[in-house]
Amino acid sequence: MKTNEIIKVGISIGDLNGIGPEIVIKTFEDARSLELCTPVIFASSRIMNFFRKHFKSKIIFHEINSLDKLAHGKVNVVNVWKESVNIQFGQEDKTIGEYAIKSLEAAVSALKEGDIDVLVTAPINKSNIQSEKFNFPGHTNYLDQELEGNSLMFMISEHLRVGLLTDHVPVKDVPSHITEKLIRQKLDTVSTSLKQDFAISKPKIAVLAINPHAGDNGVIGNEDDTVLKPALETLRKEGHLVYGPYSADSFFGSNGYQNFDAVIASYHDQGLIPFKTITFGNGVNFTAGLNKVRTSPDHGTAYEIAGKGTADESSFKRAMFTAIEIFRKRSDYNHYSKNPLKRMSRK
Known part of the structure; x- marks a missing residue:
């Protein structure tokens, strides 16, 4: 366009x-x-x-x-x-x-x-x-x-992007949902979105552990050792710039997220609590992968202030601007991917 x-x-x-x-x-x-x-x-x-x-x-x-x-x-x-x-x-x-x-x-x-x-x-x-x-x-x-496509809840702001392996899943069921196939699918979705929707040619992605302290070598659960780590190692061997799993409790507090183009959390609150704490009012929920x-x-609906005229439209306005920006970048990506000679002529 x-x-x-x-x-x-x-x-x-x-x-x-x-x-x-x-x-x-x-x-x-x-x-x-x-x-x-x-x-x-x-x-x-x-x-x-x-x-x-x-x-x-x-x-x-x-x-x-x-x-x-x-x-x-x-x-x-x-x-x-x-x-x-x-x-x-x-x-x-x-x-x-x-x-x-x-x-x-x-x-x-x-x-x-x-x-x-x-x-x-x-x-x-x-x-x-x-x-x-x-x-x-x-x-x-x-x-x-x-x-x-395959949808992924991707929370984005100017300096932080957080995707989820599982979204609206009860916490008790999270480990059973996380498989090597799901990890690969979500990482592929995030990586593709960063390239086509945000113009990041070689995205670096951090992945947060499923259990506290990445399971402490099986002391606090073995899912990180038996599922997450092997899947990430395979992806790294294939050339993906994917890192982790990182212990979630210290990752955001130490500003570790600033070294990556996106972070993938294992479940809803693990990713959205720090995201909304850091960016609230300036964040956008983007459905990537479609x-x-x-x-x-x-x-959310903010029933407690509904009808009072005090609601802040900043996040909705940012969501609108973000949708427009992503649409344009994706259109450009698709156009130049189909026409490599035109892409070369831009340099």
Whole structure:
């Protein structure tokens, strides 16, 4: 694509009782954002105008019923539904969860069809979205089913990138999920993403141990010795710049992460607690490994402040900018990978 081409950013509205609608509105109140992208919100004009009035915003929405009617230079709202919705800020509501999924499904369908270029998802409540038709622990798992590739939750900021071997898995089940095949798959996904999405030609990747102190030679579990270490050694012999396993308790405190392009944690909290501690408000959740780009802010629905007008849109705004940047870098990577002579001419 041309570098000056306006990217169509699809937005699933998330939990309507949370802070999602507020941070979306605040993001696009800044008219400069429309110079970078064409936003397409999947919800309804009725509900978005309710939020506009509630938050006393001057934003103007462009209502459309089909994506062939979207307008550049405007904040488009696709009418996924037209009925009124009862909003109770800060309340967990099964019906609200159903609307979050309606928005998500419509946005993902548009992404698959190429009607939007990237997807940015506002926060959902993982409990109230569950149903017989939708039984996924989060966005990442649903997108893994709907899109091509192998998804990986990749938390990224300016100076830190953290991927996960296992994401929404109970801690007691983590060791049984980590196999040599999974380790190879996740490392390949991270390595490929660093090359095509972040323009890092020879990525250096650190891997955190499964057990405390990497198992202390079997004293605190043997999974690091029997599974993780042999898999990493094989990958190193194949030429991958992969290091570890490192004891997780000291790795971040000693700033060891600054020596690597990415860190792979064995499970959710091992990676996300330090990531959010170091970067909170400036981090982005990126679903790597798929054929389409999806990002989201690094926080949840924040029911405790929903409707109060105090939500900080910084992470959502950064998620939007990151999606645009990754889309452009991936487009460049794919273009020059197919045309090596053109790549050489850039030097």
